[in-house]
Amino acid sequence: MSNEVYGYFESTQISDPDEFLKLLEESTRIGIKRIPVSELYNYPENMLPRDSGFCVAFIIGDRPGVTNTTYLTDIQDYAPESDIDLPYEGKVRLKLLTNFLVTMIQKVKARRFVVAITDSSQIEETKTVVVGELESVIFADFAERVPPDCLYDVVG
Secondary structure (H helix, E strand, O other): OOOEEEEEEEEEOOOOOOHHHHHHHHOOOEEEEEHHHHHOOOOOOOHHOHHHHHHEEEEEEEOOOOOOOOOOOOOOOOOOOOOOOOOOOHHHHHHHHHHHOOOOOOOOHHEEEEEEEOOOOOEEEEEEEEEHHHHHHHHHHHHHHOOEEEEEEEEO
């Protein structure tokens, strides 16, 4: 199985989305790649982008050049001798992911920001979440199921 974090944002604030994603990746060392909207697999129809002209679809990876989040979405602790190039503590890695998402939301000044955290693109649930509560909601969801197979529509 492959854990994935993928979504999109709609924003008129980003003039060069590819350059923005490249700079975000370089500054955080978390991978992010632009994808076609058609690769927003299993998104419910009402959660698909409304304004394709200002839409940037993306997929996040554990590190640059990677498009899956095996370690960022695994809250198990690893032994210190593990060679994962990320913190060994699972909750610290998940916090890296949630911080990355919040930073991204703040920088793009998105009109709409939607992200799914899944195992093999299986979306079981959709939630509307206020940006200030995103981290706590994701952590609560991870306490119930890893990954939560949830799509988050982030507002305000």
